[in-house]
Amino acid sequence: MSNVTVTVNGKSHTVDVAPETLLVELIREKLRLTGTHVGCDTSQCGACVVHVDGVAVKSCTMLAMTADGASVTTIEGLANGSALHPMQEAFREHHGLQCGFCTPGMIMSAVDIVNRKGSDLDEHTIRDELEGNICRCTGYHNIVKAVAAGAKAMKGGAKPARAAE
Amino acid sequence: MSATGIGAAVRRKEDQRFITGTGNYTSDISRPGELRAYFVRSPHAHATIKKVDTKAAEKMPGVAAVLTGADLANDKIGGLICGWAITSKDGTPMKMGAHPAIAADKVRCVGDAVAVVLAETLRQARDAAEAVEVDYGVLPSVVDPAKAAAKGAPQIHDVAPNNMIYDWHLGDKAATDAAFASAKHVTKLDIINNRLVPNAMEPRAAIAEYDQGNDALTLWNTSQNPHVARLVISAFVGMAPEHKLRVIAPDVGGGFGSKIFIYPEEVVALWAARRVKRPVKWVSDRSEAFLTDAHGRDHVTHAELAIDANNKITGLRVHTIANIGAYMSTFSSSVPTYLYATLLSGQYAIPAIYAEVDAVYTNTAPVDAYRGAGRPEATFVVERLVEVAARELGLDPAEFRRKNFVKSFPHQTPVIMTYDAGDYDASLTKAMDLIDYKNFGKRKAESEKHGKLRGIGFSTYIEACGIAPSQAVGSLGAGVGLWESAEVRVNPTGSIEILTGSHSHGQGHETTFAQLVSDRLGVPIETVSVVHGDTDKVQFGMGTYGSRSGAVGMSAIVKALDKIEAKAKKVAGYMMEASGDDIEFKDGKFTVKGTDKSVGWGDVTLNAYIAHKFTGGQLEPGLKEGAFYDPTNFTFPAGCHIAEVEIDPETGKTTIAKWVAVDDFGNIINPMIVEGQVHGGIAQGVGQAMLEGASYNSDGQLVTGSFMDYAMPRAADLPSFKVDTTVTPCPSNPLGIKGCGEAGAIASPAALINAITNAVGHENVPMPATPSTVWKAAQGGMKKAAE
Amino acid sequence: MYAFTYERPKSVEEAVNLLKKSGEAKLLAGGQTLLPAMKLRLASPGTIVDLSKVAGLSGVKRDGNDIVIGAMTKHVDVMNSAEVQKSIPALAHLVSVLGDPAVRNRGTIGGSLANNDPSADYPAAVLALNATVQTNKRKIAADDFFKGLFETALAGDEIIEAVRFPVPEKAGYEKFRNPASRFALVGVFVAKGKDGARVAVTGAGESGVFRVKEMEAALGKDFSAKAIEGIKVPAKGMIADLHGTAEYRAHLIGVLARRALAAAK
Known part of the structure; x- marks a missing residue:
């Protein structure tokens, strides 16, 4: 067992973990932040996407030890208190979710897309950029709409993901 | 209409917790003192279990118990059951083999549980599971339903000779044969309805807790119907009296049918929790889900359509072999029978229909209801037949359909159902307008200029929902009221x-x-x-x-x-x-x-x-x-989907250029949610038609055992959909609503395959129409054109 | 995952010593292939040597007529490198169709090459561009580096430090994705360098990445799609699986090579 210090959603945690602990296990089991989900074991579904030092990462494919010293934002840290992040709001407004299981990863990826590609996103770009996130409920139609709208709203001065800054 | 009343696109109340990561799925729950369960599973498709040695595993760090099928039998925990009794042609009941939650004598598919390890951590449980020594006597296996009943095929359950569970039929054989004898044209098709893995994004999970003081059990599980789970686990498995068993299905991350059923793992979790007097948590990983979730579809069908000199359909006959897998899952028997053959009339007035269905065991995961359950298979048969018939007769596929539509209601089909209301012309017309059907030729010419093939395909589907009038389904063999x-x-x-x-x-x-x-x-x-x-x-x-x-x-x-x-x-x-x-x-x-x-x-x-x-x-x-x-009739959602595709004949890549869906769901409570259901259904149907197919090799190993080999639809595989509705209120329920959850998955595979076959110029395109399949088909089409 | 010992060295030398110390040690770069394999218990290293804190292994720089990319440079940084985009746009394009955004944020060029997955993208670029793999011990020419499925010329205690790509006159990459895994069902990298034309294929070969000499000969004279029109790659030796027959893959090589040539810059 070794100590890992990570800042998660702005709060520093020092946790004793076994070397084989994945970042997602640290988040879900040690910190009990269960919004980050695990939907596959081949690093494809993206339900586990979080931001590490400001960029989207599949937390099921990173050792907790490797995250030592990093700043992590999970879905729980995206809203500013009770004010939802514009991307969260856009997913609700455009019915970009059904069962909700892929949603945290989708939203974290969507925010990352905007951080990288800006706020004017066409449908083709959004679909391409969602390559690493699988949804079984929505057929992606409304997710694509939500990401486009969320991106525009983020430009409108709303605060992007907290990590990284 | 008020802003929050019937008909309003009210934003969802449940979303607040899902978009903030504060949902409560089964795997999010932890109970104090819980043990983690990990199953030892068979690597063989078919084998006798000679010996299970747990001694080494029991001594490993953190291990609380290693339990086997023998332990389960000793504790008199009953097996799982199929709750819908189907009768064969000769009046004999279906042949249901035993399904213990942990196999004791024999394994029948890869992934069959042979032991469970309970340990302090998941890794300890998994490490110890590898130390469980199982001595198997490997037997030959069969995975292909078309070969399961053949002479010399391996015998999977003693109670089912030739692996035949039932040979069932529906309809009037003599009248149908007569229709074919006098037909002017007969269209024939051989169809494989490909096997699918439901893959709800939340893998199944179960947590069981035993309250010693009250001798009561609680189960948290990923269930679409917790009460039925409680009833079955209590009354049939004999775990505990109903009032001493509480089942909680909290937030559940998608089901699509696969979470209707009662599974071995939740039974084992309950039993184990009581035995060791500690909570037991099991969470499936995706690889395990591929092996153990009930799969869907898997039909082998020969179908024929009889047409008279006036281009009216006069008869339809179908022979289907349905793969049930290694065990009969909870509702498996009903899917290829009463949920399938009863819809073979489609939207058409067909005077005579005869369907025969053979259900067989194979050494594969159990097969049961998956979004649409029987109705996608029926729609695929009918809509492929009708499309191909129109092509063979040189008729416009839309007009051929229109000519044969049911036009007055109520309409009694020859296969049990009484359609209560509908306007099939209206949805077809609206869909054709929305996709700009009249200019399809121009778009096709434009594609050809760029070396691309373009095709268009219809699917005018019907389904029976609002399941179901209890007395009616009871008379058909259902074990419960609905x-x-x-x-x-x-x-x-x-x-x-x-x-x-x-x-x-x-x-x-x-x-x-x-x-x-x-x-x-x-x-x-x-x-x-x-x-x-x-x-x-x-x-x-x-x-x-x-x-x-x-x-x-x-x-x-x-x-x-x-x-x-x-x-x-x-x-x-x-x-x-x-x-x-x-x-x-x-x-x-x-x-x-x-x-x-x-x-x-x-x-x-x-x-x-x-x-x-x-x-x-x-x-x-x-x-x-x-x-x-208790409903007085089924409801009959219906509509028209039209797919338009463009194919790159050099690579076989199919791009969906346009998709139009016009559905009649009766009255609608929340149009936003209904549209979302349609989108998701189409995506799953497109997945079936173009991407997904569970494949076992001849040794019974699942070749498509992860997302690396089983192609899940991604955002870039799909277009945006044009979705609209027509409305004929359902007369049999107070709200006039019909149901919308499955329509997309029911309608879409036929629309897409009809479009692809239209583009390549022949009918030989199996599902899934992957790039390599379409490339081959496009080569064939070009060869044919050159001849 | 099985239990393992975790080490996080600060230098290549330290990392090499750790590799020597433990026979079952494995280097962890971005982990995008190794960790999934370990999760499925398909890999069980006794020691993980995490290279993420080793100094000097990341970054893209121009060195004369070469682009030198540090082994621990993440895919995203290769993709976004102005130098790569200017000098070898085909390489930037290749990375843009590799994995997905989250994978590109973690995965590294060195990790990909050391793993040598037969369907990975990078090996095609390294082979077609006649790159050199620089390790702590030596320089390995691309032609000598790839040794078959998941096998390379790397010794047990050898660490890739950088990859040196000669800037080509023109290059292009065309990938056809496996519908499930999104790895290359077939990927073809074409390049025209100072020593002539090279064509490298990933995803298709039973022994991993390979060159198509017949195409190269034709392209040496005329680096255009037209020049290879009649050339058929034989199906023998091609991967055949659920996602495509050997014939299909062989056919795709021709199609993708022509498209890569048409798009080459």
């Missing part, structure tokens, strides 16, 4: 809890059900909450599948609301010193007819509980009513 329950609890302050036997795992019941109540009682939607998924809270319910929660679940709420209104009127009457019969209720206000005397909702609810205005002899205090609603 009504739904509701309880409306009005609090003294006027807020309302709706307890429903339906279960939401993405469908948005917390919103639509609240819309109904808000609309009906004139109360703010925020004051209504929906409670579901807990057998201790909701008395009984049948759960959510078969697009039934609107038509059946909400109808039960309507019935309970009727009773609430009647009683509230009485309370209001006592408050205003008028007879309850003279009270009118509108927009949340109770008024004495013909006067301006009125009281509000909150006043009445409070008075119902303080009970100062009436005596106990006059009226019972309180305001809580329950209802059970």
